[in-house]
Amino acid sequence: MTERDAPRALAHPEREEIRLEGVLHALSDPLRLSIVRELADREVELACSDFVLPVTKSTTTHHFRVLRESGVVRQIYRGTAKMNGLRREDLQSLFPGLLDTLLTAAAAEETRLGPQAQARP
């Protein structure tokens, strides 16, 4: 069934398996935080290749995997593309208000430090 509908299925933690420490660790990386912010801003599912990131494809795959395995995003294949969506409802149910507060905090920090200050040399 699941195999038949989704030949290239990806492993996700169930809602109950999501751990706060894992979510915080996932979001403590500037690149991953910027991915989540963009996902939240656009409010649509985005392909990995829709993001312009200062790293190679391999590294991009790695970061999206961390986000998926920590329960922050849901990923599904659509043709050759891999679409990413925030797991808003799961996170809201487990940690009410956390995602929005974090997004607000990230926006505040960007305003404070200047929009270019998230990358490292």
Add this chain to the structure above:
Amino acid sequence: MTERDAPRALAHPEREEIRLEGVLHALSDPLRLSIVRELADREVELACSDFVLPVTKSTTTHHFRVLRESGVVRQIYRGTAKMNGLRREDLQSLFPGLLDTLLTAAAAEETRLGPQAQARP
């Protein structure tokens, strides 16, 4: 001046130097998160030695240093003891609601998983 008043002063980031990524990273460790929760519950300054932690003194020093350098706690010497206080106002001013939301999320997770589930073997 500063030297005279506090011969054993400790380096802290200024409020403006506190970075969201650093705070999230500091709190993504279960041991450090439990320290912050206890600090928030008691609402008083606590010495490092007031915490019962499943690690050695050296490791305890390390974790408190991470919390201090990320801007989460303020540490001052009082005699031989080193007192720790949450930097509530600084964090609230930079990231409104974040600390309380995180503490609530941590409490919710503990309720969900059982009070013994924060240590690792």
Add this chain to the structure above:
DNA sequence: CCGGTCGTACGAAGGTTCTCGTACCATGGG
């Protein structure tokens, strides 16, 4: 079927983190 696009797997280098043990320093009480 063939080529191009999108993404994965694997291995490796380099850096950081977590942990400990041992030796040490600062403070305050007898």
Add this chain to the structure above:
DNA sequence: CCCATGGTACGAGAACCTTCGTACGACCGG
């Protein structure tokens, strides 16, 4: 003045994280 207490410094080992390159697999469009 000495010692007990509370904490630090340093070094080391293990584990983990981030990054990359190269080679490969899956799907779509012609």
